Amino acid sequence: MNRQAQAAVLFLTGAALLHAGFTDLYLRYVKAGLQPLLLLAGVVLIAAALATVWYEWRGRKQGEPQGAEKADGAALAGDGHGSADLDDDGHDHVHREPRISWLLVLPLLALILVAPPALGSYSAMRTGTALQKPYGYDNLPAAGPLRLSVVDYASRAVYQHGRTLDGRQIKVTGFVALDHAGTPYLVRMALNCCAADAQPVKIGLTGKVPPVLQPDKWLEVTGTYTTREVKDPVNNGPIPFLQVSSATPVATPADPYDETWNN
Known part of the structure; x- marks a missing residue:
């Protein structure tokens, strides 16, 4: 050359x-x-x-x-x-x-x-949840529905035990992933720097979950906090659940990754 x-x-x-x-x-x-x-x-x-x-x-x-x-x-x-x-x-x-x-x-x-394409359900279900306890939390609005990221909801549900979420209507957006038993999760891949270090943060879905869910499809889920929590079988990390009241398909966002997990 x-x-x-x-x-x-x-x-x-x-x-x-x-x-x-x-x-x-x-x-x-x-x-x-x-x-x-x-x-x-x-x-x-x-x-x-x-x-x-x-x-x-x-x-x-x-x-x-x-x-x-x-x-x-x-x-x-x-x-x-x-x-x-x-x-x-x-x-x-x-x-x-x-x-x-x-x-x-x-x-x-x-x-x-x-x-x-951005990393999706295949990577998410083969990698343990990367949920970490944050240094602090932003103040939430006193009234109205809460629009939270997957990471924000998961960390408040696990480490605050839902104290700031209880009784509030919550909206979360992420892509669908299903485990081997068919349990649905709402996932967002969180990253520090680039896609090479992306790791999933997962929320389990319960309640009025749509009967047919397609992996990697994006949903805006509306629901409320529930105390239900399981351990990720990959790394034994905590996975909180959300009590779903409705779910709406949405387009893939311009930025499919979540950067708030290490803030």
Whole structure:
């Protein structure tokens, strides 16, 4: 892979990062707070690509080194797939560039052509709940229904024993997951940094649960706090339940991950 090809790959990678950073695509990979760093990385890669092209052009314009020009001529006179050097006797030797280096383009093509779905029920039911006790809780409105994240409801139900939830109407949004026994859960994948470290937080559903539930479909569930709680069979972590009064299908949110679990 010559310098022009390297510059092209750098430029396309930087452009792909900028495209992802200026759209919601980056939320499939990293948390929202890392958007500025992602955009900065894209700018740096494009700058590096342009600098590579400029230095290559300046070197050729100045006619240096002559041996490299001869090597280029020898490569063009040969099979066109390698480079040539001169040894001490003045003989040309063609060195093939490793074609495996072009595999570096594959992640770039994947980033441009394929938008992977967010982690869903398959990962959630094979990973133990990541629920952790928070440092503190935000104050809740005194009246009206409570719109909580999966993590917020689960942590208040487990670690506050529902003291701030009892008797209140609660709305929670997440995707559906079913265990081997068919028990439904409302799940949100929580992350620290990026999708690679995402872990599930689960809420069990009881009460007026829809009779037919499809894994990975998103629901807005309305219900009330219940004292029912079970242990996650994967890591023995706590899973609270929500007494469902109604459930409405909703579209997948732009940011499918929950970032509130470590606040």
